[in-house]
Amino acid sequence: MPVVQLPPLIGVTVDHHDAEPPSEATYTVRRNYVDALNEAGAAAILLPFDQAAVPRYAELCDGLLVTGSIPGHPGSTERQIFDKAMIRAVMDRERPVLGICNGLQMMGLVLGGRVVDVAAGPHGPDHAGDCVAERLAHGIRIADDGLLHRIGKSVGDKPGHSVNSLHRQALDRSGAYTVCAEADDKGVEAIELPGHPFALGVQxxxxxxxxALDRAILAAFVAACRPAREPTLHPD
Structure with missing residues (x-):
């Protein structure tokens, strides 16, 4: 009987919208997070805000993707508590975690950093742009060593890359992480956790x-999730 290797299962954090009556409230996440993971060879599972389930989720998932939120809004208190608990649980198990935009900021908070408003922090207000993420907004410079450096070199050895931009808050440099990419104005664009197999946050x-860098980040994340467990499926 042939053995089929299952794709890594990656937990994806979600946001939510309140409603009246409360029974009509919804969880929500943009489909392109899941599509991007699928394209890179992973399966995705959405994680509702169930604090009691955090240890189970962390054991179930081969990796964690912490998603963004509405620019300038880190999400509800309930979401922030859940996201931080998931990040801690996955990091404690040394499983891969990728934080995107607000996800980077949540990682930074877990690691002792602070989040500041764009207008008052290291970024200029143009980083929020006109809230269109489908086009490139500015360049970044990647540090000369570390995880993101290796990923960047895999798509071409060049000093700078361009990224989109969709945020009104930024992470400072005070936490127990390495800043591995910055914008021209020195604003934090990516962080890594030294010593962890794969803990990367990008703004x-x-x-x-x-x-190509975007796709390489996703591919490297999915590849890092594969060694966590090697489940197999015996098809009928």
């Missing part, structure tokens, strides 16, 4: 897959 949105 832009690679799920739109505008560049």
């Amino acid at each position: 832009w949105h690679p799920e739109y897959r505008l560049t």
Whole structure:
């Protein structure tokens, strides 16, 4: 009987919308997060805000994708508590985690950093742009070593890359992480957790897959999730 290797299962955090009556409230996430993971060879599972289920989710998933939110809004208190708990649980198990935009900021908060408003922080207000993520907005410079450096070199050894931009808050440099990419104005564009197999946060949105770097980040993340477990399926 042939053995089929199953794709890694990646947990994807979600946002939610309140409603009246409360029974009509919804969880929501943009489809392109899931499409991007599928394209890179992973299966995705959406994670509702169930604090009691965090240990089970962390054991179930081979990796965690922490998604963005509405620019300038980190999400509800309930979401922030859940996202931070998931990040801690996955990092403690040394499973891969990728934070995107707000996801980077949640990773930074877990690691002792601070989030500041764009207008008052290291970024200029143009980083929010006109809230269109389907086009490139500015360049970044990647540090000369580390995880993101290796990913960047895989798509061409060049000093700078261009990214989209869709945020009104930014992470500072005070936490227990390495800043591995910055914008021309020195704003934090990516962080890594030293010593972790794969813990990367990016301030832009690679799920739109505008560049070779975007696709390489997603591919590297999915590849890192594969060794976590090697389940097999015996088809009938």
